[in-house]
Amino acid sequence: MSPALVVTGTDTGVGKTVFAAALAGALAGAYWKPVQAGLEEETDSDLVARLSGLPAERILPEAYRLRTPCSPHRAAELDGVAIDPARLVLPGCGHRLVIEGAGGALVPLTRDLVFADIFARWALPVVLVARTALGTINHSLLSIEALRARGIAIAGIAFVGEANEDSEATIAAMGDVRRLGRLPHLDPLDRDGLARAFAAHFRVEDFAV
Ligand SMILES: Nc1ncnc2c1ncn2[C@@H]1O[C@H](COP(=O)(O)OP(=O)(O)OP(=O)(O)O)[C@@H](O)[C@H]1O
Numbered sequence: 040m041s042p043a044l045v046v047t048g049t050d051t052g053v054g055k056t057v058f059a060a061a062l063a064g065a066l067a068g069a070y071w072k073p074v075q076a077g078l079e080e081e082t083d084s085d086l087v088a089r090l091s092g093l094p095a096e097r098i099l100p101e102a103y104r105l106r107t108p109c110s111p112h113r114a115a116e117l118d119g120v121a122i123d124p125a126r127l128v129l130p131g132c133g134h135r136l137v138i139e140g141a142g143g144a145l146v147p148l149t150r151d152l153v154f155a156d157i158f159a160r161w162a163l164p165v166v167l168v169a170r171t172a173l174g175t176i177n178h179s180l181l182s183i184e185a186l187r188a189r190g191i192a193i194a195g196i197a198f199v200g201e202a203n204e205d206s207e208a209t210i211a212a213m214g215d216v217r218r219l220g221r222l223p224h225l226d227p228l229d230r231d232g233l234a235r236a237f238a239a240h241f242r243v244e245d246f247a248v
């Protein structure tokens with residue numbers, strides 16, 4: 040079983056962090072957001088701390104905390120730094136690590152390196168988080184194609200949103216990926232409700248890859 044799992048998405052704002060919080064909690068693992076772009080609002084690590092039930096020491100510190108909520112390559116430039124891939128090495132933590140990218144799989148870290156390049160170097164299985172809303176078939180199949188082109192193993196696709204059975208089944212079939220489950224929209228979004236929803240809609244054994 041891999042020491043870590045990568046959570047990427049078909050886009051920014053699809054629900055990677057909420058899903059990662061649920062997964063890290065269900066695995067009693069740890070969470071790492073290597074590159075955080077945007078510090079004004081609650082960071083992804085803060086959200087995971089609030090929703091996962093993990094102890095604080097299992098939310099690992101980011102390698103880069105960048106002020107501007109935009110693509111990391113640009114956020115780094117605006118902060119006068121350059122993201123060094125050598126700093127994006129997997130931290131040992133003694134627990135199954137859930138690693139969240141930023142935005143979608145081809146989001147740039149520099150002007151000649153994207154997240155998927157780092158995912159390929161890590162050689163870890165990737166969970167793709169996708170919306171269920173109209174447009175997700177294209178976004179999901181494009182993301183799958185981009186990950187596969189880099190030889191990245193896809194553990195499966197996790198949907199977030201209201202059920203759309205045909206889109207979900209179409210993506211799984213045409214993308215040849217396992218449908219891991221669907222996290223419904225939760226209101227309120229809180230730790231217990233999230234843990235219950237994950238347990239109801241996913242099988243933790245599917246992540247033992
Ligand atoms: N299952 C859910 N139920 C209710 N709200 C959700 C759910 N999933 C995500 N959200 C909300 O949708 C917004 C985007 O979710 P999230 O931050 O997880 O996206 P993301 O893919 O991690 O974005 P980023 O690319 O910025 O990291 C947040 O306000 C979050 O609270």
Ligand SMILES: C[C@H](N)[C@H](N)CCCCCC(=O)O
Binds near residue numbers: 077108111143
């Ligand atoms: C700022 C946002 N919340 C994410 N952290 C970064 C999203 C980068 C998206 C880049 C793009 O696809 O245009």
Ligand SMILES: [Mg+2]
Binds near residue numbers: 055083139
């Ligand atoms: Mg996030």
